[in-house]
Amino acid sequence: MEHIRLPKVERVQLLDRGSSRRAQVGTLYLTASHTIFVDNETEVCSEIWVLHSLVCNVEKQSVTAFGYPLLIQCKNFQVIQLIIPQENDCNDVLMSLLRLSRAKRYEELYCFSFKPNIDKAERDQAWDFIDLRAEYSRMGVPNKLWHVSPINREYRVCDTYPTDLFVPKSATLPVIVGSSKFRSRGRFPTLSYYCKETQAAICRSSQPLSGFSARCLEDEQMLEAIMKSNPGSRFMYVVDTRPKLNAMANRATGKGYESEDNYTNIKFQFIGIENIHVMRNSQQKLIEVSDLRSPSMGEFLLGLENSDWLKHIQTILTAGKFISKAVAEEGVSVLVHCSDGWDRTAQVCSVACILLDPYYRTLKGFMGTYLCDRMAFPYRYSHLDEDPKEVSPVIDQFLECVWQLMEQFPCAFEYNERFLISIHNHIHSCQYGNFVCNSEKERKDLGIREKTHSLWPHMWKNKSDFVNPLFRPDHSQTQGVLRPLTTPYCFKFWRGLYNHFDRGLHPRQSVLDCLMAVKEETQQLEELLAVCEIIRLLRSKQCHPEWSDVNCSANSPQDYTGGILSTGPKDWPVQQRETESTELSLFGDATKSSDPDNSDQESGVADFSCHSSSGGDSFPSEDSVKDADSDEAAFNTA
């Protein structure tokens, strides 16, 4: 609280970026966790809440006739433009937000103060929602070839690894220790995914400290052990996800990559995923493109091309495809690493898992991958106010790969786009403890389990929002390995994420919502049908003389029918009961849209009016009385 210089500012204007519509005027509040804007002009009191932890940039812009503009950019790509009447107030808000949005210590993060109404037992249970051991046993380990090694107990060998690690049974402790000493940060090869059908495994590690010529017998034995744990194959792939040039440069600092000469029976492969600095710049450019105000088609496409973003997504997905193919089709194990083995490696392994295993395409399974891949082998999130150079969009890219796959395989995923966007939001917001810290050890030290809450039960509870209506467990797309196309035209700009808050850019009617509503109604109908069936049976039995005395009066169907027919499911539209021939008005959007004053579709008019150069309020919707000259401003392009 001591960082809030000014808790409340009146007469603040909120500009709507998407349209030239008039700014809203309201009151701005700063709380310990949120910035809140309350529109006090309109009758329907609209509010905007922004978590401080989501804010990535606050900027004061040059003064205008209305006051002092403040631009707030968020990690979920929301952009808020405020105009504050007084300069002092603007400065105070700016300084407060700068401090509030940059946690100096983990304990300042929102998840440590977020207190949902849950008791301790429930919280513990929530953290046990996903069980790492159960995840591995689902994959089929431990088995006679793989087991949990006690080697990292108390994080003795590698403090960025979890304690429970799967390694080949044939790898002895000295071999593992030796291998770990030959790997960056001690991150020796461990199991990431095991394919029961082919017995092939995906393992991950950091780069070897090979320099130009160094060797390590134990490390070579370690890889040999992994290869041999897959009895069907005579070699294994070692995939270095870095561009060859980067890997070679690392040799000069005593790191590097495996030589096929020293490691028997490996096939070595570079994949060429750029490092986080390149990715960060690329994403920055992409965000700039998505933020352009009424760009021309050419500007947009050129910007998209120049950002290189889709190229990176293509490379990552291609890498995942390579690994999944090796494991599922060739039955060959793969060791994946990059430099430290936590950015690109985790990303590529997660993509490969999604492609390989239908389980990860279910809600529960996705949460599982998360735990296995992200938490146990974390990326480095930048929740603290640390070096901005270490911020990385690795997780954004992973989520986008999944989205691109959804576009190609619309029936294959149990979750929908909303789920991915929601997870993206939670990763950055730190409302829950799941994505905080960089290692299991850090999490234990901080007491994440005791002091924060887990996201997954919360999402599980709301899962009806996140379910893909086209998903069916017995559908052919749900089975087996996904083989996506990776030709350039298969990759699209992810409007749903990058322009999430620009409502005007999205389809005005959503197929997703429609189908969800239909399915929900179908479920109600099924229930109703079952009840009706019982009543009918009872009824027809009652008509039989021999049955009539069995039925006691309390069971009189009169009550049932009356009850069912007059109440029915909660949202049962009235006309359905009254007239039999009518089609149910199933579609939320369609019913909503019959109110012409307040419809999404009508609001779309904003989009082409923003082609007017002047912007401003020359918006022809509310102006049957306005004179024609001001209309013209809206119509004439610059």
Added chain:
Amino acid sequence: MEFAELIKTPRVDGVVLHRPFLPTVEGTLCLTGHHLILSSRQDNTEELWLLHSNIDAIEKRFIGSLGTIIVKCKDLRIIQLDIPGMEECLNIASSIEALSTLDSVSLMYPFFYRPMFEVIEDGWHLFSPEEAFKDLESMTDEWRLSEVNKDFTVCPSYPSLVTVPKDIDDDTLCKAAAFRHGGRFPVLSYYHKKNGMVMMRAGQPLTGTNGRRCKEDEKLINATLRAGKRGYIIDTRTIAVAQQAKARGGGFEQEANYPQWRRIHKAIERSNILQESLIKLVEACNDQSNSMDRWLSKLEASNWQSHVKEILTTACLAAQCIDRSGASVLVHGTEGTDSTLQVTSLAQIILEPACRTIRGFQALVEREWLQAGHPFQQRCAQSAYSNGKPRSEAPVFLLFLDCVWQILRQFPCSFQFNEHFLITLFEHAYASQFGTFLGNSAAESRVKLKLSRKTVSLWSWVNRPQELERFVNPLYEPNSLVIWPSVAPQSLLLWEGVFLRWNRSTKFLDEAYEEMVHIIEYNKELQNKVNSLRRQLAQLETEDSPLQTP
């Protein structure tokens, strides 16, 4: 028959056919007057029946005595025929070339096609100007149906009946026609019931360099304005292009002569530029060796998406003037047969819910494209693979369909038809067994070619219940509102259903569509069950009631 002379080799055995997504077939290749047929003569193997008029271009290659013909179709499909024997191959190639570029319309397949189905509802008589006028009459009495063009002399590209303001007599129309490009005097395109505003279309005014004016033209369009109201003239050309047109006798309405009108210039490109754009886009889509950079830069360089955006924006503008500003609108470009029609027809899709039904869309295509004189035959003579000298080919209609598809994507529940319907129209505009898209104007098709007597209408086929089923959008719920699409680049997508159709399998997308249909059908089935059970229960109840009373 003349065809026989063109067919040098009617039959070749041992020809191998390669086509997208299907296994190669070996069989006998036959050439008939209108079709290229490949038959394996085995059961269960799909044969190829390709209309010669669907062939856009062919390429020949030889390896030894094995010839290969690559056939590029107007629907953008590419197939390959391996033909043993150099002479056979050359003969086949030259025959295909001759047969696919027949100049005479009367030799086209629609004149020879006999439907295998019974025509229940003749599509030729479904959408007449009289019918459309009847609808109009029920809303307003300010308009009349003029016969001034009954022998097509006033305007060769207009139908014999046009809707004009009631107070304007035929003499005035004739004089206005003399002042407009191609005689295309302003006529009614759309009446907006909600506020009585109208959209009209015309050819450019022939002001020339010395600023000629025409009182009758001014009177004609002013007659559409309410007292004290102003209207908008949307010129689909940039001001620079419109200025240049003056040198060739064309021009635009001078403010001084049309004080009640505000002129707005937009920038919809002309036909040859659009054709070039299509060729580049298809080239980009077909190049499988593209890197991401190359793909995006080629997509951008093709400018196709820019054209889509520009056309949609202009249509939205027209709709906005009418619906939001309560002003009447006159749309024209140069001839008034291309960009003008794109704008007027799309504006109606946005404004008028009836145009979003299958029937209504057919009526729109009839009214705003066929009867309005879009020269289909010229525009669709060649498609994206044409390497011949461009004449007046242009994907004007395809761009319109693309724009409709964009709106459909944004309002997936507001259209009675689905994407497949739009793709079918695209195919038939370029090559068809039906006569609907033959000819260049109502005068030519109705009168000279006697299409309605000699050919079958596409609508006769489309409207059969069996066919209709495939075109119905399962998500459709009538939406009485104006639908405003987003025209931001982020909202406009590449129409994969047309441009990537032959490049990547749509198996998974088709499955998703089927799943969607299934979900909705199952829901309807349950509703029916519940309804019938309820009826039964109600019946039991009435039967029971005597028993119940003690």
